Amino acid sequence: MNAAHDMLFRTLADPTRRAIFERLCRDGEQTVGALTAHAKISQPAVSKHLGVLKQAGLVRDRHQGRQTHYSAQLGALAPLIDWTSRMAGFWQNRFDHLEDLLKRMDQ
Numbered sequence: 001m002n003a004a005h006d007m008l009f010r011t012l013a014d015p016t017r018r019a020i021f022e023r024l025c026r027d028g029e030q031t032v033g034a035l036t037a038h039a040k041i042s043q044p045a046v047s048k049h050l051g052v053l054k055q056a057g058l059v060r061d062r063h064q065g066r067q068t069h070y071s072a073q074l075g076a077l078a079p080l081i082d083w084t085s086r087m088a089g090f091w092q093n094r095f096d097h098l099e100d101l102l103k104r105m106d107q
Contacts, residue, residue, distance in 0.1 A: 004057075005079045011056040012080070016041060017049045021058055024072035031067050 012018050020035055032050065036043045050070055053059040057076040062069045 005083070007056050008058070008076065008079055011052055011058060014049070014052075016045075017053055020046065020049055021053055021072060024059060024070060025074065029062070029069045029071040031069055033067075035070070 012021070016039070020039070023035065023038060024030055032043060032047055035050070036046045039046050041049075050059060050061075054061060054070075058073055059070045060073050062071070
């Protein structure tokens with residue numbers, strides 16, 4: 001796994017960042033103020049989390065006047081989706097082998 005993948009996993013491991021990202025996915029573009037209104041943390045903390053999400057490529061910002069609007073970048077999840085698909089295949093293969101072994105043991 002490369003550094004970009006590691007950063008993606010580390011970024012989404014934090015429950016607050018994950019909640020902010022999920023909110024952007026669900027509700028679309030939001031300002032820092034709107035995100036803060038729904039968070040249980042301060043505006044500076046929300047801004048810091050958004051900075052980490054942006055650095056990982058999970059959000060994009062757009063400036064309009066004095067406000068910054070953030071939106072989720074779903075394409076950034078591609079490495080996570082690829083990894084979970086590979087892991088699902090790995091475990092399915094393991095379960096198939098276990099099932100075969102158990103059938104042979106029952107005979």
